[in-house]
Amino acid sequence: MQTLNLIKKSIVISFASIILACGAETLAAIVFIPAFAATWPVVGVNDYSIDLQPDANNKGVEFGVFNGAEINNPSGLYQANNMLSGSFNGLNIEFTIKRVNINNDLDTTFVKFTGKMTPVSDTDHNITKIELNSSSDGQLVLGFD
Structure with a gap:
């Protein structure tokens, strides 16, 4: 003893x-607690953005879940606001977008993105950029100029 x-x-x-x-x-x-709630512009594509919004229980924590929307997908095939849901753990992030076809709502696809968030610094956990990849859509970079 x-x-x-x-x-x-x-x-x-x-x-x-x-x-x-x-x-x-x-x-x-x-113990990294990211601050990333925002409507993020997609770098290099006008009027295309991804809205990532953790609820009150998932802000100020090291890992959690969030919801949001894909806004104005440039392909023109999908609704203006496609819902998404995802999770984060430290700087790792992943989410799945439910894309609903504007001509046939039965033609719905689910696209998963995974990636890393880039903070201002080790002590300032505000996120400046999110780099994502999808096996079907390739690379997607979210960030502010």
């Missing part, structure tokens, strides 16, 4: 030493 208590104390002391040695900024970087 005494050995177990000694191990617990050693772990606590080690963790406290790491915090003191590295500082709070490094610890904040280990």
Whole structure:
């Protein structure tokens, strides 16, 4: 029993030493809580954007889920606002867009995007760019100029 208590104390002391040695900024970087709720323009495509909106329970957390919409897909085949849902874990993000054909609502496709978010810095978790890939649609980059 005494050995177990000694191990617990050693772990606590080690963790406290790491915090003191590295500082709070490094610890904040280990647990990354992204801030990405916005309507994101698609880089290089006028009037095409992706709206990503976590609800109140999924803001200010390291991982969670969100909903949103694809707005004005440039192909002209789909509704102006196609719903999407997804998840994030740190800087990793993925979502699936439900694209409804404007001529035949039975012709619906689901397109999955996965990618990484780029923050301002290790301490400023506001996202500046989101780079995504889809096996069917290729690369999609979201960002502000």
